[in-house]
């Protein structure tokens with residue numbers, strides 16, 4: 001997969017392992033992906049297929065990896081630099097776990113700004129709150145004083161503090177109520193346009209991917225088994241049998257298909 005100047009993120013032959021010897025889990029196997037600048041790229045697949053691990057390897061949270069990960073044309077080494085976090089940020093599935101329970105919204109948002117010596121942090125915090133649709137009254141609240149959707153808005157605002165170019169979104173709405181999910185997805189769409197962001201979005205829900213993404217890769221048992229455009233998905237043209245099953249299950253044609261998802265090695 002050649003890297004061109006409009007490639008935001010390039011992954012080649014990525015392998016990620018956890019543990020050693022007999023406890024070793026080979027979670028990601030020979031994954032190659034290329035995400036264009038300004039694109040929303042979806043990563044789907046059943047539980048345990050390695051979706052989060054791909055994002056965690058990019059973010060520097062899963063350290064035992066081999067292969068190539070390159071951001072804006074620069075290959076990443078084993079350690080993530082300050083400059084990396086100014087380009088790539090991650091939003092996690094669980095807004096309850098990802099916010100420090102004893103830090104106010106103000107502290108949560110300011111902290112990355114202080115570490116990275118952002119100017120006018122005070123103004124930035126207000127701006128970020130506005131950006132994610134929270135009023136100034138939220139600034140000094142603690143996570144337990146927020147709803148799930150509001151917490152996820154704070155987590156998204158925190159990810160934007162350093163004005164990154166790429167957001168890694170790991171199931172950003174799946175811990176939320178259905179009605180709130182749509183709000184957060186729409187917020188993410190708006191922010192993407194306003195901040196010219198590139199998204200890598202993990203979801204097990206193909207309707208979320210179809211709504212948000214341009215292209216997607218389907219993972220199964222650590223491998224990418226299919227890459228397709230969302231147009232192909234909408235025309236229900238997956239070529240791989242596993243994707244067809246996922247599509248059926250996700251569109252709800254066939255509830256039994258959910259249980260019948262096979263594993264392809």
Ligand SMILES: Nc1ncnc2c1ncn2[C@@H]1O[C@H](COP(=O)(O)OP(=O)(O)OP(=O)(O)O)[C@@H](O)[C@H]1O
Nearest residue numbers: 018019025027046047048049050051052053054204
């Ligand atoms: N820290 C870890 N230590 C050991 N094994 C791990 C670790 N994190 C993930 N794994 C294993 O790696 C594999 C891939 O996990 P991963 O979390 O990437 O899956 P996923 O596709 O994100 O699943 P889900 O949809 O449930 O979030 C699984 O077998 C999982 O048990």
Ligand SMILES: [Mg+2]
Nearest residue numbers: 051052053170
């Ligand atoms: Mg996951």
